[in-house]
Amino acid sequence: MRAFWMLAGAGLMFSWPLWAAGEGAGDPVLAVWKEQRLDFAYMGRTARYSCEGLRDKMRSLLLDLGARRDLKVSLLACDESAPLRRGYLGPRLNIVFSSPALPDAAAQPPHAGDLPAVEARYESFTLTSDAFRNYGVGDCELVEEFARQILPKFATKDVKQDITCVPYQASGSRFFVRGEILRAAASAAARPRATASPSATARPSAAAGPRTATNP
Numbered sequence: 001m002r003a004f005w006m007l008a009g010a011g012l013m014f015s016w017p018l019w020a021a022g023e024g025a026g027d028p029v030l031a032v033w034k035e036q037r038l039d040f041a042y043m044g045r046t047a048r049y050s051c052e053g054l055r056d057k058m059r060s061l062l063l064d065l066g067a068r069r070d071l072k073v074s075l076l077a078c079d080e081s082a083p084l085r086r087g088y089l090g091p092r093l094n095i096v097f098s099s100p101a102l103p104d105a106a107a108q109p110p111h112a113g114d115l116p117a118v119e120a121r122y123e124s125f126t127l128t129s130d131a132f133r134n135y136g137v138g139d140c141e142l143v144e145e146f147a148r149q150i151l152p153k154f155a156t157k158d159v160k161q162d163i164t165c166v167p168y169q170a171s172g173s174r175f176f177v178r179g180e181i182l183r184a185a186a187s188a189a190a191r192p193r194a195t196a197s198p199s200a201t202a203r204p205s206a207a208a209g210p211r212t213a214t215n216p
Helices: 051-062 136-149
Strands: 029-041 072-077 090-102 118-128 156-165 174-184
Touching: 029 136, 029 174, 051 072, 051 090, 051 136, 090 174, 136 156, 136 174
Parallel strands: none
Antiparallel strands: 029 090, 029 118, 072 090, 118 174, 156 174
């Protein structure tokens, strides 16, 4: 059973193909940090990941998209010994992160102890296959679920998606997500509101590519 899981020690040495500020970057705006809390469920049929590998991969992606560095990604459910057992829905994560958002006069006061307004810009981003960054078509289902469950939590504009994931095989799968995302200045994103747990801040090791499950 374990052979079906990608043992991604990782938060990956890959870096998502995000264009740097200045290329497609808009004018600076004042933004506030908005805390997001959600449970992320992943049940892929083509690429499967170890629980720690999935956690680290999600953490890397969130940071690359502009989440503040004090984010927390915790395992809620994980059973690597039985990924194909009836009723098992795959790893589930609890994710807490803060990302820049435009101020909302009707919103409740900021989270206690949160940081004041920060300078931010809308910057172009692209999520697509990149072999040089150890990120390929086998990750199609993960990107699909990320785009569905998490990307809408960020402040974005003009997002376009072209995602086709073929079950049990990488051939024929493709994904391309692009748009603009609100990102804080690097100095602001590096100032955490609270100290993250050691498990969330430890430097991950290099990740193996996703292992493709074959149709039994």
